[in-house]
Amino acid sequence: MNDRIGTTRDGSVDRVSSFVIRGARILGGEPADILIRDGLLVEIGQGLTGGETVEAEGLIALPGLVDLHTHLREPGREDAETVGTGTRAAALGGYTAVHAMANTEPVADTAGVVEQVWRLGQEAGHCDVRPVGAVTVGLGGERLAELGAMADSAARVRVFSDDGKCVSDAVLMRRALEYVKAFDGVVAQHAQEPRLTAGAQMNEGAVSGRLGLTGWPAVAEEAIIARDCLLAAHVGSRLHICHVSTAGSVEIIRWAKSKGWDVTAEVTPHHLLLTDDLVEDSPVGSYNPIYKVNPPLRTRADVEALREALADGTIDCVATDHAPHPVEDKETEWAAAAMGMIGLETALAVVQEAMVDTGLLDWAGVAERMSLAPARIGRLQGHGRPIEAGAPANITLYDPSVRAAVDPAGYASKSRNTPYEGLTLPGRVVATFLRGRPTVLDGKLT
């Protein structure tokens, strides 16, 4: 049996089990060769031989990226995304593992559904898919789902979230936090007090006032985060906060961490770059629902606070909240449009723009926040390991030196709702290796 995977002269791909990545700058350091064999990183050094050569001069080598927050939409909304298309987008973005959110149709609230999503990921093979289990049955916010059965299933669920909806009932949230302790799970809260955000359309502030759109106050997020930090501390459990978007949220999380509580948090690329005034005036006009997202884009001061918090570790990681929607759900009037943006294929570029090129993070810091920390929070084995001999060969090769206009035409995602179209962004993912097998080479799927 032929067991080489590589690009042959006629462009077809066959199997190779050994690669030498030549001259890559691991976490931005000095150039080195990386020898990969049988799915593992075997050796790092100079002048290595013993496999198909991948030229990586000038490229940054990062551990394969891990996303804690991806909407793959399957089962149920295959018109927006499938596990196949979403994981292709993930691989092209440099990801080797994604956590698939539970708000599918049917909801991923049983062992059966999470195993189905996990199996679809395995069959697609572009990156590992770890399903997130719903906290409550049908995301209904009334009864706990079968958390233990999902944890014990083949999908080995460790992250539980009603994302898209907030677990607003304090008693249910307390019970969920208590329950997941049995299997070292974590509840990932979508912090949105429902009564304070009824009918909300965009960040509550000067812009929403001028545009006459119902405001989404920062306090609706901050009140839930404060409550849940207190609850997690009270029962001694782990809490993760999804897509933090306000400066006030950062202050509360900083305070909770200062108490030694087991609270972690994520921020999306779009909340690190974009602001609410785009709704009023942007390259694509005003009231363009491409900027409609949950939680909403906030102010410049919030963006500055989020960047600072990601740099100092108050916010642990970057998570895409990749939220694909078909054209008919986005290209409509503002009030009727779906909330959400795609993000897998632009995440690293946006983080470079917002965090690296601004001097706030180095590449080791990016690796921690886009690979190590999310794998740790999700208790995901085999991912988020430093690039060193003996680790699984999950590697992303990235060229930070290029800059190009964002063009979603070539995206692998089934949806096109990117807020970056027409902007120029830095960087390009050149290759992604999943357990020693290239899923992306030369910027293209293998």
Ligand SMILES: [Zn+2]
């Ligand atoms: Zn959410």
